Amino acid sequence: MGNDCLFCRIVAGEIPATVVRETATTLAFRDIDPKAPVHVLVIPKEHYADVATLGQGDPALAGELLATAAAVAEDEGLLGDGFRLMFNTGAYGGQEVFHVHAHVLGGAPLGPMLARDMA
Numbered sequence: 001m002g003n004d005c006l007f008c009r010i011v012a013g014e015i016p017a018t019v020v021r022e023t024a025t026t027l028a029f030r031d032i033d034p035k036a037p038v039h040v041l042v043i044p045k046e047h048y049a050d051v052a053t054l055g056q057g058d059p060a061l062a063g064e065l066l067a068t069a070a071a072v073a074e075d076e077g078l079l080g081d082g083f084r085l086m087f088n089t090g091a092y093g094g095q096e097v098f099h100v101h102a103h104v105l106g107g108a109p110l111g112p113m114l115a116r117d118m119a
């Protein structure tokens with residue numbers, strides 16, 4: 001993916017980010033507009049638009065992404081009280097950046113999974 005992908009530019013070091021963990025294939029950095037006391041984004045360095053494309057295209061890399069997310073949760077002290085791991089996907093999912101990213105959210109009770117009761 002070229003320079004028009006924000007998260008590819010973070011991987012390339014062209015845009016600054018507060019990196020909390022890096023592996024050969026993944027990068028974790030703090031969300032610029034945190035929605036919880038801990039809010040870290042975990043991405044594969046390779047560009048995939050969303051979690052469906054990643055999961056179908058490279059399941060091993062998807063597993064590495066999960067391992068990095070778990071390590072971040074441990075580093076941030078979230079394993080005891082729990083946390084939320086979230087992939088917004090597509091228009092209905094509210095995805096804004098089309099480079100797959102897991103949101104690691106925690107540090108306080110996060111409330112219901114969805115803001116609105118769909119029933």
Ligand code: AMP
Nearest residue numbers: 017030031032033088094095096097098
């Ligand atoms: P989503 O709505 O799931 O696509 O989430 C995109 C997330 O990226 C939002 O939570 C933004 O706050 C976050 N974000 C946007 N730009 C940056 C940036 N330059 N550094 C870190 N996080 C960012």
